[in-house]
Amino acid sequence: MPTPVHLSNLGPPGREHLRLLPPPSLADDARHRKLTLPPARVQRAARAVAEALFHADDKPADPARLDWLAADLLDFMARATGRAQLILRASLWALTWLAPLFVFTPLPLGWLPVGKRVLALERMELSPLGPAALAVKAMLCMIWFEHPDTQRETRTETSCLREP
Amino acid sequence: MAGSLQSASRLDGELKLDCDVVVVGSGAGGAVIATTLAEAGYDVVVLEEGPHVPYTGELRPTESVRHTWRDGAVTLAIGLGDSPSINVTAGRCLGGSSTLTGGVCFRIPEHVLDGWVHAGLSELTPEKMAPWFDQVEQDVHVEEVPVDMRSRGTQLFGEGYAKLGAELKPMRRNTRGCNGCGRCNFGCAHKAKLSVDIAYLPRAVAAGARLYTGCLVGKVEFAGTRATGVSGRILDFDSQRPARAFSVRAKRVVLAAGAMFNPLILWKSGLDFPVLGRHLSLHPSFRVIGRFDTPVRGWEGAMQSAYGDRYERDEGMLFNSVFVPNGVLAATMPGFGNNHAKLCEQIDHLGIFGGMLHDDATGRVRRGFGREPIMTYRSSPRDRGRIPVLLRRMADIWFAAGAKEIFLPVFGAPAQTPDSMKHFPLEQVHGRKLECSSQHPLGTCQMGVDPQRSVVDDHGRVWGTQGLYVGCGSVMPSSLGVNPQLAIMTMALRTATLMAAEGK
Known part of the structure; x- marks a missing residue:
């Protein structure tokens, strides 16, 4: 059996070795891709769900934060592969058009008052269409809870166990 | 001569390369093979589909997901019959999935290796594998997570586990200088997790390897049965759609694109085997x-710091400490509006622990439309029956630790108290109502001794070909039952060392 050999003379493994992998230039930086955003109706559909999801204490969610959320979700979708976009858009479509049927109202979700939207989405979540509700809810929640104001309100500010 | 790292998307003109060895994929398998062969004097080219994202520490978790995770984290193995659909996370960046792990390093359990030896892989005994493990553990700096790095949630689960008569054991991880920020899955903010983009690929470049990102390999090229290189498309930088063609001529080809993609490349290359794409294990x-x-x-503490293996050997259940971003925790809370908000107010009071099944590898990768495969998963009756047992055990542990309520991974299910849990019809919950995830796609190009029952031999050589190897998690002959990154790196080191011993 050949014996594994260690030929590296770079010293112990660690972040110091990263100097050998040059960071991407601005032109190669994935953050600076030119994006084709999904159409505005996708943003409207996401916002309609978010308004219901984050309606707390019978008060509407902060509109500025909802705007930020919807815009960031679109950025996420634009960077995702075709299949991810398909799943998220299909889920949003299901929430927009099928969720209202759970409250016997054949209208787009965004046309319903927020209270009725909440009821429709909660019923859909418990139905066999629950995974579609979860897919959208997961994306909205993940982004929403990254907002500094949400973190402050929910006492979930990012922190490490030890100081770096 | 030092090598290079370049984005193929930004290169002008045709990309046509010649080399000794071309490695497809820069994850835990590909990086180790590329480094080992480059240091042995081979001219190595590494092709990676995803981008180089060394700045994950500057990103929010969802930004990291959109830049470095495949499919924006919505990759799914479709559950068939009463099986849950499984959300499979995988990396799509330089370093592959090793950049997304919690850093957990387990050696392949002896009883698993014994099973492989029993199946004819006589070189994979625990004794013969030990030097390979030793080497990789040195290369990636495997160390035990100190007890004081455990999060409060892990401590509580450990207290409950102890009350039921067992002890959590410290995890071993590939880290140096961890501060316990709990966000390993989204790229270590301090580069303390020594994923292969830190521990191996710089060595490969120092030894002359050429790394290219943005390269989607389509197929292996052959002259007769001898592999002569690979061809594919360079991804357009902005749209990430396949654009210009590229080709690499090589004396040897190593596929290390993972359990999801290796079968696709082999099929497109005109190869097929009775078990290719089958026996997908997902844990x-x-x-x-x-x-x-x-x-x-x-979230304060190491994301993965301790584990409980009391039921692993006999029942194939492993408890792993874990944490997920607060947004994901919020998403698992049932309800919308006021009901959801009330539950979310308690996020800082929640502890979370994971339970993993050592499965019977009953998944399958199939050809899909376009460039992505379709994964399906039909749980064996044994695996399906163990799910409610696993969940009840974890609920018992949380209640023993003093939890007032628990949340089960059942879509829309309300919180359960100790009393309500006794009557919760967990055994009757349909698989499609279960929230299930996997970070460990393995198998689909299994190693074995019979071409009818495997895809590669015990050196990683694809049956019936010359110069074509597989070197990643897809070669695992069975499910492992433990987090696989160390096993993948170790098997890759073994394959690369055997390749080097064969000579140029």
């Missing part, structure tokens, strides 16, 4: 959340 994993009266702040 189906389930989270159970405990709610406490006092703050837990489970």
Whole structure:
């Protein structure tokens, strides 16, 4: 059996070795891709769900934060592969058009008052269409809870166990 | 001569390369093979589909997901019959999935290796594998997570586990200088997790390897049965759609694109085997959340620091400490509006632990439309029957630790108290209502001794070909039952060393 050999003379493994992998230039930086955003109706559909999801204490969610959320979700979708976009858009479509049927109202979700939207989405979540509700809810929640104001309100500010 | 790292998307003109060895994929398998061969004097080219994202520490978790995770984290193995659909996370960046792990390093359990030896892989005994493990553990700096690095949630689960007569054991991880920020899955903010983009690929470049990102390999090229290189498309930088063609001529080809993509490349190359794409193991994993009266702040501490293996050997169940971003925790809370908001107010009081099944590898990768495969998963009756047992055990542990309520991974299910849990019809919950995830796609190009029952031999050589190797998690002959990154790196080191011993 050949014996594994260690030929590296770079010293112990660690972040110091990263100097050998040059960071991407601005032109190669994935953050600076030119994006084709999904159409505005996708943003409207996401916002309609978010308004219901984050309606707390019978008060509407902060509109500025909802705007930020919807815009960031679109950025996420634009960077995702075709299949991810398909799943998220299909889920949003299901929430927009099928969720209202759970409250016997054949209208787009965004046309319903927020209270009725909440009821429709909660019923859909418990139905066999629950995974579609979860897919959208997961994306909205993940982004929403990254907002500094949400973190402050929910006492979930990012922190490490030890100081770096 | 030092090598290079370049984005193929930004290169002008045709990309046509010649080399000794071309490695497809820069994850835990590909990086180790590329480094080992480059240091042995081979001219190595590494092709990676994803981008180089060394700045994950500057990104929010969802930004990291959109830049470095495949499919924006919505990759799914479709559950068939009464099986849960499984969300499979995988990396799509330089370093592959090793950049997304919690850093957990397990050696392949002896009883698993014994099973492989029993199946004819006589070189894979625990004794013969030990030097390979030793080497990789040195290369990636495997160390035990100190007890004081455990999050409060892990401590509580450990207290409950102890009350039921067992002890959590410290995890071993590939880290140096971890501060316990609990966000390993989204790229270590301090580069303390020594994923292969830190521990191996710089060595490969120092030894002359050429790394290219943005290269989607389509197929292996052959002259007769001898592999002569690979061809594919360079991804357009902005749209990430396949654009210009590229080709690499090589004396040897190593596929290390993972369990999801290696079968696609082999099929497109005109190869097929009875078991190609079959025996996909996913280690189906389930989270159970405990709610406490006092703050837990489970994100403060190592994301993965301890495990419980009391039921691993006999029942194939492993408990792993874990934490997920608060947004994901919020998403698992049932309801919308006021109901959801009330539950979310308690996020800092939640502890979370994972339970993982050592599955029977009953998944399958199939050809899909376009460039992505379709994964399906039909749980064996044994695996399906163990899911409610696993979840009840985890609930018992949380309640023993003092949790007031627990949240099961059942879509829309309300919180359960100790009393209500006794009557919760967990055994009757349909698979499609179960929230299940996997970070460990393995198999589909299994190693074995019979071409009818495997895809590669015990050196990683694809049956019936010359110069074509597979070197990643897809070669695992069976499910492992433990987090696989160390096993993948170790098997890759073994394959690369055997390749080097064959000479140029």
